[in-house]
Amino acid sequence: MLSPICHRGPDGEGVFCFENIGIGHRRLSIIDLVGGKQPLSNFEKSLWITYNGELYNYRELRKSLQQKGFSFSTDSDTEVVLHAYAYWGKDCVRHFRGMFAFGILDILNKELFLARDHFGIKPLVYAHNSEVFAFSSEIQALKPIPEINWDIDLTALDQYLAYQFIPAPNTIYKEVKKLPPAHFMRVSFSGEIKELTSYWQLDFKPDHSRTEKDWMEALEETIKISVNSHLVADVPFGSFLSGGIDSSLVVGYMSQLMAKPVKTFSIGFEEEGYSELDYARKVARHWGTDHHEAIVRADALSILPDLVRHYGEPFGDSSAIPTYYVSQLARKHVTMALSGDAGDELFAGYESYSTRWSRHFSPIPEHLPAYKKGLYQILNPVFPRKYPLRTASLSDWQRYIQYYGPIERSKLWKPEFSHQLIQTDAIHLKIWKESEALGHFQKAQNLDFRTYLPYDILTKVDIASMMHSLEVRTPLLDIRVVELACQIPEKFNINKSSGEWVGKQLLKKIVSKDLGNEFAFRNKMGFAIPIQKWFGTDGKSSKEVKDRLLSSGNGLDTFFDTSELKRIANGSHSGQQWLMIFLQEWLNQNKV
DSSP states (O other), X not given: OOGGGGGGOBTOEEEEEETTEEEEEEBOOOSSTTTOOSSEEOTTSOEEEEEEEEETTHHHHHHHHHHTTOOOSSXXXXXXXXXXXXXXXXXXXXXXXXXXXEEEEETTTTEEEEEEOTTOOSOOEEEESSSOEEEESSGGGXXXXXXXXXXXXXXXXXXXXXXXXXXXXOOSBTTXXXXXXXXXXXXXXXXXXXXXXEOOOOOOOOOTTSOHHHHHHHXXXXXXXXXXXXXXXXXXXXXXXXXXXXXXXXXXHHHHHOSSOXXXXXXXXXXXXXXXXXXXXXXXXXXXXXXXXXXEOGGGGGGHHHHHHHHOSOOOOTTHHHHHHHHHHHHTTOSEEEOOTTHHHHHTOOHIIIIIGGGGSSSSOTTSOHHHHHHHHHHHXXXXXXXXXXXXXXXXXXXXXOSSOHHHHHHHBOHHHHTTOSOTTHHHHHHHHHXXXXXXXXXXXXXXXXXXXXXXXXXXXXXXXXXXXXXXXXGGGOHHHHHHHTTSOHXXXXXXXXSXXXXXXXXXXXXXXXXXXXXXXXXXXXXXXXXXXXHSTTSTTHHHHHHHHHSTTSSHHHHBOHHHHHHHHHXXXXXXXXXXXXXXXXXXXXXX
């Protein structure tokens, strides 16, 4: 099990076995390079831990636990987690501020305690049946276990087609599950799951007593403190710098806090219109960083088999490719890097909010002049089809985010499979129901924060960076930053005071202080790749698209209608094509 994940921890490995239980660990040394070896036990040898992550408040917790009578044999945060569990039990996770996934063997109580951080920064998957219980950081580490049945979960596969990722608790396999973010579980030594509980949930509670100036000051202070706490390391570190708002903000605070120039890393493309390198260079020049760049070319698809093996299940976000390359670049210089992930979800920065979901802000179309809005109200009851009122339902939102819509998926699946696909939207339906009292944009933010962020963005970054043994930290995903962001009324983050809807306004105004309005308020580009040009008729990868989607026995034809596959292969929807290419490679590597 340890061998397939040696890239996650190239600095050492350890194993502890007790009766019918075994735990193992691969170590990437970041803090206490000498003393943090794992699995680690307490003095009584009654608790053993395997732990992946970083606690940013471990020094405060260590001091608190010392006052309670605990003594420490290492300087690592791993031992803090272990003693915190010894003192607080399962409530220990409520005291942690950081990113983590860990398992603790509690020999006296004969149970295993598993937990995952608040936001899902660090992964944890597990397999469970009547013969075995096993857990790991990546699915591929479970493959050597003969007792696991590897039957495909077709609902999970349908979720992949819809969203480009598979949300927890599902994985592509029926017997393998993801522990959701902000959850812990207790498992008896006999393999019975005794408890699976959520210990925290995102909670939007707008505070209308503060002004915009108050919020900006509070954000600046809180984010800067978070960045500072994320800089604790005994190894060289730097930051990703896309040239966007969030990474530019993080690099700015790092530059203010550090005595030496920040090492920054950026990725660009040969294709015009897909690269933000000019903006990244502007940030690097402004803050005097030690800047490094690389260019991703169309032959980047050559890494597809490697990506597929590491993700372990279908994962359709094509920006895994530039994330792989920027991590490769960074690892040549540092062992740890900060990123700006989560700014869009917390502060309403996505274009899907400002240019799409904004259309549903009012029942009457927003773009109409005032006199036409008045006429619209009169004409709607008479001609409801010609002058329909806008709704703001879950299905309206899903139209904007699904890669294959419900009708497309029903045509794509062979008839013998379609009856099994009734739970695809279950997680979205649950979150949407819980979001009824939220503001218009906060409903979409809540969905993204609880699905797209952990199961796409954070999964993408964790796997792609760990392929190169690089730890990535996310200072915007600090519990204090998140809970402050949840108090900000949505009108301060996204509004149309300039005449059109603009999101992430508070962060943009903070960044503009140093880099100017033109930099801060330009249109968002995102971390997209020029996949449409690569896959187009004249693109370097167009032949590979057709070969993978149309060749007989490619695995796809087991589940899908071949005429629909032909339509996709000959079409121009590169996002749909990429999902099928990744899936075909996964099916090829994991023949049913």
